[in-house]
Amino acid sequence: MDRTAPSDPGTPPIRYVESLDSIEPAHLHGFFAGWRHPFAPDEHLRMLEGSDRVVLAIDTETARVVGFVAALTDGVQGAFITLLEVLPAFQGQGVGQALMTRMLERLSDIQTIELMCDAGLVPFYARFGMTPASGMVLRRREP
Ligand SMILES: CC(C)(COP(=O)(O)OP(=O)(O)OC[C@H]1O[C@@H](n2cnc3c(N)ncnc32)[C@H](O)[C@@H]1OP(=O)(O)O)[C@@H](O)C(=O)NCCC(=O)NCCS
Numbered sequence: 001m002d003r004t005a006p007s008d009p010g011t012p013p014i015r016y017v018e019s020l021d022s023i024e025p026a027h028l029h030g031f032f033a034g035w036r037h038p039f040a041p042d043e044h045l046r047m048l049e050g051s052d053r054v055v056l057a058i059d060t061e062t063a064r065v066v067g068f069v070a071a072l073t074d075g076v077q078g079a080f081i082t083l084l085e086v087l088p089a090f091q092g093q094g095v096g097q098a099l100m101t102r103m104l105e106r107l108s109d110i111q112t113i114e115l116m117c118d119a120g121l122v123p124f125y126a127r128f129g130m131t132p133a134s135g136m137v138l139r140r141r142e143p
Contacts, residue, residue: 012059012060012061012062013059013060013061014057014058014059014060014066014067014090014095014098015057015058015060016055016056016057016058016098016099016102017055017056017058018053018054018055018056018102018106019054020045020048020049020054020056023045023048023056023065024045025040025041025042025044025045026041027041027058027063027064027065028041028044028045028065029041029064030087030088031044031065031068031085031087032044032085032143033085033087033088035143036142036143037141037142037143047070047082047083048068048070051070051071051072051082052071052072052073052075052079053070053071053073053079053103053106053107054068054069054070054071055068055069055099055102055103055106056068057086057090057095057098057099059090066086066087066089066090066095067084067085067086067087067090067095067096067099068083068084068085068099069081069083069084069099069100069102069103070082070083070084071103071106071107071113073107073110075110076110076111077110077111077112078110078111078112078113078114079107079110079112079113079114080113080114080115081103081113081114081115082115084096084099084100084103084115086099096124097127100125100128101128104128113130114133114135115130116135116137
């Protein structure tokens, strides 16, 4: 699926896609901003290929991926949103909201959607009807 959303004047038009067709590591630079151990673009692409659902935001002027969200699901009961990120230069323009909205539409047949996030992001995810819950995590390497 391929949808182009209207953008503010001065910001490039963003196309939202739900497949990895034509996506190469070169389109995936600049993500994992602020991570101590950021994934390289080729690892990022492998991560997206290993996901059950992905939505990408693409700058139509450069073909560069400027935001993405990925999820794993059993197809019935549960889905876990593994990563959501918008490149810093594209934040605050509605891209994160559009990615989450599209991903939740793609997971509309799944009963429970989960993700882990820092406390500061609770208000962002609450916009989609999500509520805080406790969880456990084993990090083999600090992000
Ligand atoms: C979190 C993130 C995906 C949001 O994407 P974004 O494109 O900047 O967000 P949007 O512009 O779509 O914001 C939509 C709305 O949510 C609000 N919002 C954005 N981030 C927020 C936050 N951390 N807390 C509360 N509200 C937030 C915006 O103010 C906006 O509100 P408005 O519609 O009333 O103006 C982005 O900041 C990001 O990539 N951060 C770094 C990676 C990260 O933290 N990912 C989440 C891992 S769990």
